[in-house]
Structures are given as C-alpha cells and as structure tokens.
Amino acid sequence: EPEVTQTPSHQVTQMGQEVILRCVPISNHLYFYWYRQILGQKVEFLVSFYNNEISEKSEIFDDQFSVERPDGSNFTLKIRSTKLEDSAMYFCASSVYEQFFGPGTRLTVL
C-alpha cells in the first residue's frame, strides 16, 4: 500500500542552524502539507501546497519557513534559522481527498 515517507526520522540541530525536512508524498496525490506537533500539544497546520505553489499557510509559517517541490517526488520544508521553540514533530501529508500522513520527523533544537 502506498504511503508517505519522511526523512530523517530524528534531526538534532543547534539553534540558528538551517534544517531541511524531506518528504515523499504518495505518487498520485496532488496536495501536499506540513503540520507540526509540539510535545503534548495539538497537531497544527503549517502550510498546504498545490500546483507548485503555496495554497494556504498558517500564522506559524513565517519567513523562517519555506517549502519546495524540487523534483517530481520530493517535498521539503526548510527552516532557515531554527529556534528552541521549533522543537516538535513535523508531519508531512498528501491527499487527493483524505489526508495521509507520514511517520514524522522529530526535530530537536538545542
């Protein structure tokens, strides 16, 4: 069964460093998303992407964040200068209709 995959599963970085989180959505899906879940809190929407551009973004998704679909399969989330409060589980999702989530990348900012 097709599934969304994410790499790495765990990323540790120093505050101020740039990180890139990678996702491979399900191949026939058209919409792509990033969500995050801070430990003990709700899953929060960050951004949605369709037809090679951002279609929706939340107030969390500020200038520090960017997304890209560099080729036909990958979908990336870049955080330019990480802060302590960026520590969270980051989930990628893709959809035709229902959103299917990847296993997540746990980002730890020290």
Add this chain to the structure above:
Amino acid sequence: SQQGEEDPQALSIQEGENATMNCSYKTSINNLQWYRQNSGRGLVHLILIRSNEREKHSGRLRVTLDTSKKSSSLLITASRAADTASYFCATDDGNNRLAFGKGNQVVVIP
C-alpha cells in the same frame, strides 16, 4: 479557525468492550476526519465523514456526524489491545487545512 475538541480526554476499557469518544467543533465544515496515533508515531487515517453524511462505518469503527450540534462521535466496537492509542478528530473547512483536537487517549486492557 475551527477547533476539533474531543471528549473525554482519557478512556480505559477492557478488551472486548466498546469505546466511544466525542468531538465538537465551532464553525461550518466540509468534512471531519478521525485519526489514530500510537505513542510517538505518525497519524493513521481512520475515516472521513462528509458534512452531508450522518453516519459511516469502516470495519469496527462507526462515526456519526451531527452538523446541527457541530459534533461527531467515534465508536470502536469489540476493542482490542492493539486499539490502544490516541484518537484525534480533525475538521476540514474546505480549504484543505485540518484543524485537530487535543486527542483522546484510549487504553485497552487485555
């Protein structure tokens, strides 16, 4: 923005019993989706119910939606130890951005 809110927050039941959890939301929705999350893992899509549907079944899962009360319920019948997880409802207002609730922790005791 819409907020799914589940009730109760934690539920402990014996294997074989049914588990029911509820979710309320505040604004109009296009659909409502339920997800399961095992500890520290990704979100697994369980079921989607559209705003014009009242009830939906999938295996041992039964979901209801009452748009007049802005609420949904998830029933797991004949629970198994493997059903132990957190369960989240998420609302979609038609813009493909899911708003998640805080989650219900369900523990099924063998």
